[in-house]
Amino acid sequence: MRLETGEQYNAVVITPKGKMMGGPDANKFHKTIKDFVDDKKTNIVVDLGNINWMNSSGLGILISSMTSVRNAGGDLVIARPSKKINTLLIITQLEKIFKSYDTVEEAVNSFK
Amino acid sequence: MEHSKEITINSDLSLVDNVVQEIYGFLDGKMIIEDHCHNLSVALSEALNNAIIHGNKNDKTKKVNVKVTINSNMVEFRVKDEGEGFKPEEVPDPCTEENLCKPTGRGLHIIRHFMDEVEFKNDKTGTLVVMRKKAKIKDT
Numbered sequence: 001m002r003l004e005t006g007e008q009y010n011a012v013v014i015t016p017k018g019k020m021m022g023g024p025d026a027n028k029f030h031k032t033i034k035d036f037v038d039d040k041k042t043n044i045v046v047d048l049g050n051i052n053w054m055n056s057s058g059l060g061i062l063i064s065s066m067t068s069v070r071n072a073g074g075d076l077v078i079a080r081p082s083k084k085i086n087t088l089l090i091i092t093q094l095e096k097i098f099k100s101y102d103t104v105e106e107a108v109n110s111f112k
Numbered sequence: 113m114e115h116s117k118e119i120t121i122n123s124d125l126s127l128v129d130n131v132v133q134e135i136y137g138f139l140d141g142k143m144i145i146e147d148h149c150h151n152l153s154v155a156l157s158e159a160l161n162n163a164i165i166h167g168n169k170n171d172k173t174k175k176v177n178v179k180v181t182i183n184s185n186m187v188e189f190r191v192k193d194e195g196e197g198f199k200p201e202e203v204p205d206p207c208t209e210e211n212l213c214k215p216t217g218r219g220l221h222i223i224r225h226f227m228d229e230v231e232f233k234n235d236k237t238g239t240l241v242v243m244r245k246k247a248k249i250k251d252t
């Protein structure tokens with residue numbers, strides 16, 4: 001998994017690319033989240049539009065990241081989940097937990 | 113016509129992706145419904161992770177064996193570890209309110225959704241998970 005980050009208005013946009021499946025991916029993602037939280041940047045959008053494969057470990061990365069950000073007073077929302085990722089979210093009922101948006105723009109605007 | 117492929121790895125999570133890719137490559141092009149291939153690869157990754165983490169307790173000297181068999185209407189995975197076994201009925205439901213925000217514990221739940229049949233067989237040599245999915249396979 002590769003990670004790109006950027007900022008739009010008052011939100012951070014994290015764009016993982018490739019597979020999201022735990023192991024080293026989890027460490028890289030959590031370090032990125034921690035750095036933003038330490039920097040008081042806690043409006044976070046995770047753009048999943050370039051993730052082509054995810055398993056429960058990938059879901060675990062998102063959940064623990066969301067918990068860290070919410071504990072710091074902010075929120076982590078997701079954007080552009082594929083049909084396959086949406087299926088995972090529905091199966092695991094995590095659709096109840098994550099705020100999900102069809103576009104990055106909508107996700108960023110949710111923090112305005 | 114029946115096709116099969118078998119791979120044995122040490123209990124190292126960093127090897128799971130390669131195994132899943134290899135099996136995905138074996139299945140890809142044989143499945144009529146492309147989503148089946150994706151869902152099967154996710155289920156397989158969950159079973160391999162469980163075998164390494166919960167079965168073999170991340171002991172890299174212990175092996176995990178996976179065998180995939182396909183015939184005209186079914187895909188079967190057999191994932192065998194060298195662990196002490198577990199009682200699937202004792203695995204907590206990850207969808208209850210108290211478990212929903214936990215970062216782990218969803219693997220078995222996902223396997224059961226993506227596969228049609230899941231069996232667990234424990235004996236002195238380890239745990240065997242057998243997972244089957246009815247699927248239309250292209251003539252090869």
